[in-house]
Amino acid sequence: MIKVSKLDGTEYYVNPHQIESIEIRPDTVIVMLSGKTHIVRDEADNVLEKIDAYRKRLCLTTGGPSVVQE
Numbered sequence: 106m107i108k109v110s111k112l113d114g115t116e117y118y119v120n121p122h123q124i125e126s127i128e129i130r131p132d133t134v135i136v137m138l139s140g141k142t143h144i145v146r147d148e149a150d151n152v153l154e155k156i157d158a159y160r161k162r163l164c165l166t167t168g169g170p171s172v173v174q175e
Contacts, residue, residue: 107155109135111144119143121156 106118112132119135128134128147135143135152145152 107152107159109143109152109155112144112146121159124156127152134159 107121108116108118110116119137123138125138128136129149130139132146133143133152135145136160139156139159147155
């Protein structure tokens with residue numbers, strides 16, 4: 106999960122695996138696979154950095170991607 110902030114500063118977590126797109130309207134809008142939208146204070150680039158860091162942590166905790174050898 107990644108932490109984002111609503112426009113009023115309230116922090117909450119979003120599952121990055123459920124994000125369909127991120128829009129810059131001027132506010133950052135996270136569009137989920139369900140169609141639900143989250144308008145957040147975080148800049149789009151910052152959200153992308155959080156997703157990248159989350160995926161790197163996930164890879165480290167699972168031992169990295171597995172490779173099937175034949």
